[in-house]
Every structure is written in C-alpha cells, then in structure tokens.
Amino acid sequence: MFKILERKFELDKLSTCQAEELLRAVNSLSEKEYEIFAMHLEGFKQYEISEHLHITKQEVSTILALSKKKLSFNSI
Known part of the structure; x- marks a missing residue:
C-alpha cells in the first residue's frame, strides 16, 4: 500500500507517528475504496475508473470523496 502513497507524500520526512497514522488511515479503507483511491493517485480519470x-462515475465520485475524508488528518 505504501508504494502508491510514496508518489504523493515524502514519507522519509514524516515523523514515525505521522507515518503510523497515515498507515492506519490507509488500512481503514475498504478494498474498493483503496482500489479507487490508488487508481486516482496513479492518474486515472473518474470515468476511466468507473x-x-x-x-x-457517480459511485466512483462518492467513494473517492469518502476515501479522501477518511484519509484526511491534520498532522500532514
């Protein structure tokens, strides 16, 4: 899972606590949420994911918004 996120975050600059929090957040995603979010990070358009x-496309949009909300936290 971290391989995909490395493209968006400089993990080596995160504190251990921040990295652990990010990992917990990623692990909280369902399989479908993770797949959609990963494809989004890889540059796929919502219609391509759908x-x-x-x-x-509406389901992709909804799941992506919920995934982003799950992954948002103030420490990064």
Whole structure:
C-alpha cells in the first residue's frame, strides 16, 4: 500500500507517528475504496475508473470523496 502513497507524500520526512497514522488511515479503507483511491493517485480519470471497475462515475465520485475524508488528518 505504501508504494502508491510514496508518489504523493515524502514519507522519509514524516515523523514515525505521522507515518503510523497515515498507515492506519490507509488500512481503514475498504478494498474498493483503496482500489479507487490508488487508481486516482496513479492518474486515472473518474470515468476511466468507473469503466475499469464496471461501476457508475457517480459511485466512483462518492467513494473517492469518502476515501479522501477518511484519509484526511491534520498532522500532514
């Protein structure tokens, strides 16, 4: 899981506490949330994600918003 996040965060600059908090947040995502969020970080557009996963673009948008909310915290 961390491999994908390394592209967006400079993990070596995070404190141990921050890195642990980030890992807990990522691990709190469901499999579908993680897959959608990972594809988003890799640069896929929402319509591309929806086509790949055979779900609606609205579902992708909703799940992505919820995933971002789960992953947001003040320490980073």
